[in-house]
Amino acid sequence: MKKVIHLGPGESQGGIATVMNNMKSNTPNGYHSEIVNTHCDGSIIQKINVWNNARKLLKRKIRRKDIDIAHIHATHSISWWRKADLKRICKKKSIPVIIHIHSGRFEEFCSSFFGLTGYLVKKILSSGCKVVILEERWRGILRKWIPEDSIVIPNPSYKKISRENIVRKKLHILMLSRNSRGKGHKFAINILRSLESKGVDAKLIMTGITQEEIDSKNRKSVEGKGWVSEKEKKELMLKSDFLIMPSQFEGSSMSVIESMTNFLPCLVSPASSQTIGIDELVIPLDNVEEWSEKIISLSNQDEYDRVVNLITVQSEKYSIENNIKNINSLYDEITRVKLQ
Structure with missing residues (x-):
């Protein structure tokens, strides 16, 4: 051997x-x-x-x-x-x-x-x-x-959890990332603010930064988890409705790949366009409103189910x-x- x-x-x-x-x-x-x-x-x-x-x-x-x-x-x-x-x-x-x-x-x-x-x-x-x-x-x-x-x-990657794929009344949006240049933590908070301005009840959970690193004015609806274990990551994916990845640079994001193999709908920047392989889920970084509007449109259960099916097919390559x-x-x- x-x-x-x-x-x-x-x-x-x-x-x-x-x-x-x-x-x-x-x-x-x-x-x-x-x-x-x-x-x-x-x-x-x-x-x-x-x-x-x-x-x-x-x-x-x-x-x-x-x-x-x-x-x-x-x-x-x-x-x-x-x-x-x-x-x-x-x-x-x-x-x-x-x-x-x-x-x-x-x-x-x-x-x-x-x-x-x-x-x-x-x-x-x-x-x-x-x-x-x-x-x-x-x-x-x-x-x-x-x-x-x-x-x-x-x-x-492989399937780690079994999700119900039912959109919650209060949206849970997840960002799994290190806290390094170009990952987009501040942009993610701006997406949440845009959702809230449209009357959407939502919560943002981010890894890579701790709760203490988040501005006090944002702590009510933003949760910083720091770095999480594999067990904690599974629990976060299980409880979330969407993953967002608004990064400037990616080799091939494992967070996006793991979300896909666990059928969690994700919205990504152009840096992850080939990773996700679904054009409608790729959104430019120059328009926060477009991100929030896409999340709202996909929160319709029929649309949500459709995207889960698309992601399921694309995930086979991983x-x-x-x-x-x-x-x-x-x-x-x-x-x-x-x-x-």
Whole structure:
């Protein structure tokens, strides 16, 4: 049985950890996988210690021949250069490498420093690895820097809850996200305010920010949950009527994907248009009123049921079964190339 090591932020907050753990739990037949965590959400010192331990563990596994494939999960900025170092370590010992790009800001990253970053990225990806992107759109966006034979593998998810799909009188609107630049927490509050101005009784629940971080004037109808566990996330999806994702950047939002696989209607910005694959649920970020009006129109039970059916069909591409097939083909290919 061949050994796959997933290298990345497997224990950190965010969608990449969810993807890594889903892949670990659903490894194709003939392969065994484990996660080597490269990041933590603590102090700088803690981050450095976790990183150094990950490098040492990787080198030890290589020495002991306890690795057949290195599956590296990367984003941008410092994360990218750390993962490039892991790729260099593996390439030196002829370990097949997969670079799995999760970032929604990779184009911006490659364009930095007058294009020098992109030049170095292209050089790193030009040999000794297979590149995975999350959606077909990234092939065009990143064409200057990634190999032509890069492959698309959607993030996997599975059905976690059974919802009744009945719209409540008081709408519960959910936003599942980290509190980072471009995620749209303030925009989400503006959507709620627009709904209230139209006489809609609604509540907004947001992860990524705590209740203390919300202005006192908004605390009556806005609930900040901070970071939540998987169990809490399931409960939030179960109690919600809609998910909103008004973000400026997304690689391929796990929050949207998980909502789709659990049949929770979601409205998204253009950054998640290919993720959701339903044009009528994609709304621009220049018009708060359009978001609130769409929520109101979909609150009609017949419309709600129609959208749930659309999402159900689209969610099939994110099934665990499809991911296992895609990953199995990738692993077989990369090990076959090594044997040749």
